[in-house]
Each structure stands twice: as structure tokens, then as C-alpha cells.
Amino acid sequence: CMHEVKMIRLFLPKDRDEENCKNDGYRTLPLSGHVGFGSLPDQLVKKSIKQGFCFNILCIGETGSGKSTLINSLFNTTFDDPVSSHFLPSVKLRAQTYELQEANVLLKLTIVNTVGFGDQINKENSYQPIVDYIDAQFEAYLQEELKIKRSLFSYHDTRIHVCLYFISPTGHSLKTLDLLAMKSLDSKVNIIPIIGKADSISKTELQKFKNKIMSELVSNGVQIYQFPTDDETISKINTIMNGHLPFAVVGSTEEVRIGNKMVRARQYPWGIVQVENENHCDFVKLREMLICTNMEDLREQTHARHYELYRRCRLEEMGFRDIGPENKPVSLQEAYEAKRHEFYLELQRKEEEMRQQFVQRVKEKEAILKEAEQKVHAKFEERMLALQEVKLKLEKKKKVLEDEIAMFVEKKANAEVLQSQPSVSTPLLSLKKDKDRKKYVLMLVIRGSKKKFLHISLL
Amino acid sequence: MFKGPVESKNEAAMSELVPEPRQKPVVPMKPVGINANLLGYIGIDTIIEQMRKKTMKTGFDFNIMVVGQSGLGKSTLVNTLFKSQVSRKSSGWNREEKIPKTVEIKAIGHVIEEGGVKMKLTVIDTPGFGDQINNENCWEPIEKYINEQYEKFLKEEVNIARKKRIPDTRVHCCLYFISPTGHSLRPLDLEFMKHLSKVVNIIPVIAKADTMTLEEKTEFKQRVRKELEVNGIEFYPQKEFDEDLEDKTENDKIRQESMPFAVVGSDKEYQVNGKRVLGRKTPWGIIEVENLTHCEFALLRDFVIRTHLQDLKEVTHNIHYETYRAKRLNDNGGLPPMTVETEENHESNL
Numbered sequence: 001c002m003h004e005v006k007m008i009r010l011f012l013p014k015d016r017d018e019e020n021c022k023n024d025g026y027r028t029l030p031l032s033g034h035v036g037f038g039s040l041p042d043q044l045v046k047k048s049i050k051q052g053f054c055f056n057i058l059c060i061g062e063t064g065s066g067k068s069t070l071i072n073s074l075f076n077t078t079f080d081d082p083v084s085s086h087f088l089p090s091v092k093l094r095a096q097t098y099e100l101q102e103a104n105v106l107l108k109l110t111i112v113n114t115v116g117f118g119d120q121i122n123k124e125n126s127y128q129p130i131v132d133y134i135d136a137q138f139e140a141y142l143q144e145e146l147k148i149k150r151s152l153f154s155y156h157d158t159r160i161h162v163c164l165y166f167i168s169p170t171g172h173s174l175k176t177l178d179l180l181a182m183k184s185l186d187s188k189v190n191i192i193p194i195i196g197k198a199d200s201i202s203k204t205e206l207q208k209f210k211n212k213i214m215s216e217l218v219s220n221g222v223q224i225y226q227f228p229t230d231d232e233t234i235s236k237i238n239t240i241m242n243g244h245l246p247f248a249v250v251g252s253t254e255e256v257r258i259g260n261k262m263v264r265a266r267q268y269p270w271g272i273v274q275v276e277n278e279n280h281c282d283f284v285k286l287r288e289m290l291i292c293t294n295m296e297d298l299r300e301q302t303h304a305r306h307y308e309l310y311r312r313c314r315l316e317e318m319g320f321r322d323i324g325p326e327n328k329p330v331s332l333q334e335a336y337e338a339k340r341h342e343f344y345l346e347l348q349r350k351e352e353e354m355r356q357q358f359v360q361r362v363k364e365k366e367a368i369l370k371e372a373e374q375k376v377h378a379k380f381e382e383r384m385l386a387l388q389e390v391k392l393k394l395e396k397k398k399k400v401l402e403d404e405i406a407m408f409v410e411k412k413a414n415a416e417v418l419q420s421q422p423s424v425s426t427p428l429l430s431l432k433k434d435k436d437r438k439k440y441v442l443m444l445v446i447r448g449s450k451k452k453f454l455h456i457s458l459l
Numbered sequence: 460m461f462k463g464p465v466e467s468k469n470e471a472a473m474s475e476l477v478p479e480p481r482q483k484p485v486v487p488m489k490p491v492g493i494n495a496n497l498l499g500y501i502g503i504d505t506i507i508e509q510m511r512k513k514t515m516k517t518g519f520d521f522n523i524m525v526v527g528q529s530g531l532g533k534s535t536l537v538n539t540l541f542k543s544q545v546s547r548k549s550s551g552w553n554r555e556e557k558i559p560k561t562v563e564i565k566a567i568g569h570v571i572e573e574g575g576v577k578m579k580l581t582v583i584d585t586p587g588f589g590d591q592i593n594n595e596n597c598w599e600p601i602e603k604y605i606n607e608q609y610e611k612f613l614k615e616e617v618n619i620a621r622k623k624r625i626p627d628t629r630v631h632c633c634l635y636f637i638s639p640t641g642h643s644l645r646p647l648d649l650e651f652m653k654h655l656s657k658v659v660n661i662i663p664v665i666a667k668a669d670t671m672t673l674e675e676k677t678e679f680k681q682r683v684r685k686e687l688e689v690n691g692i693e694f695y696p697q698k699e700f701d702e703d704l705e706d707k708t709e710n711d712k713i714r715q716e717s718m719p720f721a722v723v724g725s726d727k728e729y730q731v732n733g734k735r736v737l738g739r740k741t742p743w744g745i746i747e748v749e750n751l752t753h754c755e756f757a758l759l760r761d762f763v764i765r766t767h768l769q770d771l772k773e774v775t776h777n778i779h780y781e782t783y784r785a786k787r788l789n790d791n792g793g794l795p796p797m798t799v800e801t802e803e804n805h806e807s808n809l
């Protein structure tokens with residue numbers, strides 16, 4: 001008989017490569033004693049506690065859908081939140097920050113409420129302010145991250161970690177506004193849909209309503225937040241919870257005595273709806289999921305997924321690429337350098353232009369001034385010449401007059417000499433002399449206006 | 460609540476926030492303090508558990524560099540610290556093995572796990588440091604290596620499409636081994652520490668401390684501390700980074716009394732009083748490594764691993780890395796500033 005040769009498969013112990021692959025190719029080293037770094041998570045936690053935690057919730061819903069009441073119930077306090085009217089012209093967001101302390105954990109909780117959502121007649125611009133607000137928080141973080149001197153570890157993180165979207169308990173289906181709003185927000189924030197004021201729907205109607213909502217969301221491609229199922233300890237409960245979405249919640253700020261306890265509840269003539277009773281509503285589930293199980297995951301998703309997406313789009317928008325034109329990886333630095341160089345050249349060119357213009361203007365002005373100067377000079381010369389001429393004329397006249405004076409003085413002297421001498425032919429001479437005298441007096445009278453001349457009185 | 464335009468006369472004046480797109484948004488201001496304990500348990504403190512679970516899943520990176528002349532017991536100490544054969548000892552040089560001509564940088568990585576915590580440990584050895592005849596600038600390759608790791612991290616961080624977890628190869632801690640001469644620090648020691656205390660956390664360690672008696676040890680430590688202070692060398696934990704009074708008192712005690720740690724390393728076990736301990740056997744007795752009366756190894760180990768490991772990483776990330784980044788970006792003119800704060804000349808292309 002033929003022996004059946006059984007092929008024995010050798011199951012090798014866990015392949016080393018497989019093990020290494022899990023550890024990025026690093027060899028696992030066995031420890032021969034207690035080292036002590038098992039306290040690392042504790043060290044990290046201690047530091048985080050010192051720093052405190054940040055959690056930011058955005059509540060979107062129509063006015064009167066129970067947002068504030070739910071938040072009050074969730075955090076067991078009364079947040080100072082005035083009731084808003086239905087007559088606001090546009091949607092606004094109102095953010096308030098609170099510091100909550102439980103045990104030794106300090107939580108900086110920011111609640112952002114939409115005010116006036118769904119109230120307007122024309123709801124076209126209802127969700128744009130919300131998108132803008134979320135983007136603005138990402139923008140602030142991005143700006144801080146890109147700064148040269150930054151302080152990220154002390155930065156107050158205002159990015160929205162979770163968005164609670166309140167659906168009206170109509171019992172039919174989602175409103176168009178709901179679909180549009182959620183569609184525009186699902187890539188920017190973790191959305192958890194909630195049916196507010198769920199005590200107005202009966203149990204059977206509720207299940208139908210939930211199914212309708214989920215199918216509508218799926219068929220419209222809205223990506224709501226899925227509770228993570230990769231960690232074994234919480235995956236089971238998270239999967240169950242995922243099936244209960246959207247949570248039908250009831251909130252209450254009043255307390256009613258049931259048995260011997262005071263519980264949050266709403267009292268109706270036909271009964272009491274207890275907020276924390278799992279049969280009555282999903283409030284406890286929401287609180288579990290939101291705070292006790294997945295708060296850290298929500299924060300991480302916001303940072304690792306939504307923020308990174310925003311950052312990528314924003315940087316690409318600004319013209320930065322990881323891959324350059326020849327398909328070679330271009331670092332942000334290089335791209336920036338190139339742009340900076342461009343701008344620098346542009347700046348230089350403009351400077352040069354301005355300088356040229358300036359020089360030009362200066363030249364023109366100088367020319368004008370020079371011309372004016374020359375004109376003035378010419379005038380000056382002209383006047384000087386005229387002055388010279390006048391001076392010359394006057395000099396001449398002066399000379400003439402002086403000559404005449406000299407002549408006269410001489411004649412006078414002669415006449416005096418002649419008078420002192422006895423003379424024969426005096427009458428003619430005297431007549432001549434009289435004639436001369438008269439002539440001289442006449443001459444003097446004519447020239448009498450000139451003060452310069454001596455007033456010689458011969459008479 | 461912050462000021463904004465009043466809506467209409469009909470309503471009570473409400474303070475609103477209306478952010479314009481792309482402008483610096485107003486952040487919610489002063490938080491109001493509310494004690495939640497008054498009305499019932501919410502569950503906020505579970506975030507600690509959530510965070511702990513998450514960090515345990517992702518694991519930790521730790522990169523430690525050992526610097527010192529050959530034969531000071533660096534590899535042995537690292538093996539003792541992490542209780543495993545992390546570095547191969549260069550047990551004496553064979554004639555065939557040449558002394559490296561320049562300082563080499565050898566980084567060896569391992570994954571170790573304890574108590575559910577996975578740690579990727581990288582030990583960076585620097586053979587050749589201080590071994591040549593002329594040791595001028597022998598710290599430069601080390602400084603270059605450290606800066607290269609910062610550069611690598613910066614490049615990753617600055618990418619448009621970033622990895623979820625940027626691999627951290629930056630040196631978190633540098634153990635500098637001081638030769639136990641008993642006199643004072645050598646010029647090489649001072650030069651190295653002066654240059655590198657600005658870029659990395661330096662923890663000075665007195666090697667082979669079993670060559671000194673207790674009095675010699677205390678005197679030597681005092682002298683070393685004084686010299687470091689006189690030369691303005693800020694070793695870890697740096698005074699300026701003490702966050703609060705608690706940290707300060709704790710760190711002061713370490714700075715002024717324990718540091719530099721006088722250590723003895725060993726990976727051999729001996730029987731002492733019925734227990735197996737790590738130690739060195741000599742004709743005159745067994746030096747127990749983990750005995751606080753014999754040497755300060757246990758203090759060093761607790762300091763580096765059990766209490767300050769996370770802090771070492773944080774100081775590296777928040778301070779040394781940020782300093783490097785700021786310097787680097789300043790030299791290059793900076794990344795596109797969206798708020799014009801670095802240069803007036805730059806026109807933002809937004």
C-alpha cells in the first residue's frame with residue numbers, strides 16, 4: 001500500500017518580518033527587568049491636567065428646538081443664555097466660554113449657538129455664517145501655526161470639535177435646510193444629528209422617523225460623525241450607539257420629585273418625561289457618547305482630519321504646492337522663496353520707477369527756476385543800465401552848471417575889480433555892466449529852481 | 460459675551476459675534492468659572508482615561524544621545540537604564556578596528572514595551588568624540604546631527620499634505636559623560652556643553668563613579684556644579700522653564716543636590732543578601748548599581764524615565780524646536796505671514 005504522504009505544513013512562529021512591519025521595521029527588544037516607562041501615560045496625563053482641556057460645541061437648530069435646555073441638562077448647570085426672538089434678520093452665532101471643573105480636571109467649554117437659524121423667510125444665507133465661523137477658527141489656528149514666533153502649547157483652541165445638529169421633531173423627514181446645512185458642514189466639523197424635543201413623538205413614530213432621517217442622510221451623501229470602532233474596549237458600545245443615531249433627546253431645566261429623588265424631568269398632565277431615563281429618551285446615550293467615551297476622539301478628528309483638510313486647501317489656494325512643475329517635491333520654503341523673490345523684484349521695479357519720476361520732476365522744477373532766475377537777472381541788468389544813463393545825464397547837467405557857476409564867479413570877481421578902479425568910459429561900461437548884471441540876474445532867476453546854485457545877489 | 464451692533468430696538472441688546480471671512484476672528488473672551496460638581500456628575504474627568512488610552516495606542520518615541528570619550532561606560536549605562544542590550548559595547552578596540560577619524564553618529568532604534576506602553580527607543584551613540592589628538596570642533600558633527608533632526612521635523616510640519624503622526628527623530632535628551640578625574644571639568648567638556656546646551660537638553664553624568672570615595676564624590680560634584688554655573692551652562696532641567704512653584708522646588712532640589720548624577724553601570728547580576736542585583740564585583744566588595752548608598756544610578760533612572768521623560772520631550776518640542784524653527788524661518792524671510800508682522804515690505808498674496 002502506498003503511504004499517503006501527508007504534507008505537513010510547518011507553521012513557523014510569528015514571522016520576524018511581520019513583527020517588524022508592525023513596528024516600522026524596528027526590532028522588538030525584550031526587557032529583563034522593570035524599567036519604569038510604563039508611567040509615561042501618567043506623566044503625559046499629569047501635564048495635560050495642568051494645562052487643562054478645551055472643548056468647543058456648536059449647536060445648530062431652529063429657534064425653539066431646545067438647544068440651550070439640552071446643553072444645560074448635559075452639563076448640569078444653567079448657562080447664562082437669554083432667549084432669542086424669531087425676528088432676527090439673519091443668522092448670527094453667539095459664543096460663550098465657561099470653565100468647568102470636575103474632580104481635578106479643568107475643562108474650558110465653549111458653546112456656540114446659532115441665533116435666528118431657520119427663522120427668515122428667505123433662508124438662502126442661513127448656513128453661510130456658520131461655515132464662515134468654523135473656517136475663521138481654523139484660520140486663527142493656522143495663522144498661529146505659521147507664525148515665526150508661535151506659542152502653540154498655550155494657544156486657546158477655539159476650533160469647533162463637535163456640531164450638534166437639532167432636527168425638528170416633525171416626524172416626517174429632514175427639511176431641505178437641514179440637508180443643505182449638513183452637506184456644507186460635514187467636511188468641516190464632526191456632526192452629530194439630534195432630534196430635539198423628542199417627547200412630542202411617540203415611540204413607533206420615532207423609529208420610523210430615525211430610519212427616514214438616516215436613509216436620507218446616506219442617500220444625499222452627508223457624512224456624519226461615526227463613533228470610532230477601532231479600540232476593542234469601546235468598539236462594541238460605539239457600534240451599538242452608531243445604530244441609535246440620530247439621538248432623540250429631551251432636555252429640562254426643571255426638577256421633579258420621583259420616588260425620593262429629584263430628577264430632571266418634564267411634567268405633563270398625562271405623565272412625567274424623565275430626561276435621564278433611557279426608556280424615555282436618548283439623553284443618557286448622548287451624554288455617554290459625547291463626553292464620557294469620545295470627547296478625546298472628537299478633538300483628535302477635528303485636528304487630524306478637518307483642520308488638516310482646511311489647511312491643505314488654504315495653502316493650495318495661496319499657490320503653494322508640494323510638487324513643483326517638474327514633478328519634483330517642492331518644499332513650502334522654496335515656493336515661498338520664489339514668490340518672495342518675485343515680489344521683491346516687483347518692489348524694486350516700482351521703487352526705481354518712483355525714483356525716476358522724482359528725478360524727472362526735480363529736473364523740470366530746476367529748469368523753471370533757472371529760467372525765472374535768468375529773467376530776473378535780465379531785468380536787473382536793464383534797470384541798472386537805465387540807472388547808469390540817468391546818472392550820466394545828471395552828471396552832465398551838473399558839470400554844465402558848475403561850469404556856469406565858475407564862469408559867473410570869475411566874472412563877478414572881474415566886475416568887482418573893475419568897480420574899484422576909476423574909469424572914464426564908465427557909462428557904457430556901467431550900462432554894459434547893468435546889462436550884464438541884468439543878464440546874470442535873469443540867468444540866475446531862470447536857474448533859480450536849482451537849489452544847488454548859490455544865490456548870488458548882486459543888487 | 461462681547462460687544463457688537465445692537466440688532467433692533469425691539470429686542471434686548473444682545474452681544475453678538477459676527478466674524479468676517481478671512482479676517483482675524485475674535486475669540487471668545489474671559490471664561491466664566493462654574494463648578495459643575497454642585498449639580499451632579501457629568502463625566503468630564505473621563506477625558507483623562509480617554510487620553511491615556513489613546514496615547515497608549517499610538518505609543519511613544521524617545522531619542523537619547525550619549526556623548527563622552529571612549530571607555531567611560533556609555534553603552535553599559537544605556538543597557539542598564541533600559542534593562543536590555545540596547546547598544547553593543549565596543550569591548551576594547553581590536554587592532555583591526557580603527558579609531559574613527561571624525562565623530563560618527565550611530566543611531567540604533569528598538570521597540571520596547573512595558574505595562575501596555577510601547578516605546579520606540581533610539582539610542583544615538585557618538586563614537587570618536589574626544590578621542591583624537593586634536594579635538595577641535597568635535598562637537599560640530601553632533602550639533603549638525605541635532606539640527607538635521609529639527610530640519611527633518613520642520614520639513615514634515617511645513618508640508619501641505621502632512622502625515623498624521625510626524626515621525627519624531629529629534630534628540631530629546633543628551634547624556635554627557637564626565638570623566639571622574641576628581642579635579643574639575645575638562646576644557647572639552649565645557650566647550651561641548653556650552654555649545655550644545657542651547658540646542659538640546661543636556662544631562663551631565665559622572666561616569667564610572669566607583670573610582671571615587673564618598674567625600675571625593677561630593678567635592679567633585681560641587682566643583683562641577685560651580686564650574687557649570689560660572690560658565691553659564693544651563694543643563695536640564697533648565698531654571699527658566701520651571702512652570703510653577705511645585706516644579707521649581709522639585710527641580711531646584713535636583714539641580715542643587717543630585718546633579719550631576721554619579722553613576723555606575725552594569726549588566727551582570729550577582730547574589731547579594733539572597734537577592735539578585737545588578738552590580739560590579741571587585742575583590743573588596745560588590746558595588747550594587749541600584750543601591751542609593753553606592754551610586755546614584757537609581758536617581759538618574761527615575762529622573763529620566765519615571766518622572767521627567769514626558770517633560771524632556773516637551774521641552775525639546777516646545778522650546779528647542781521652536782527656537783530652531785524661528786531662527787530658520789527668520790533667516791529665510793519667514794513663511795507667508797497672513798498678519799503682516801514680520802516684514803513691512805512683504806506683500807501678502809492673499
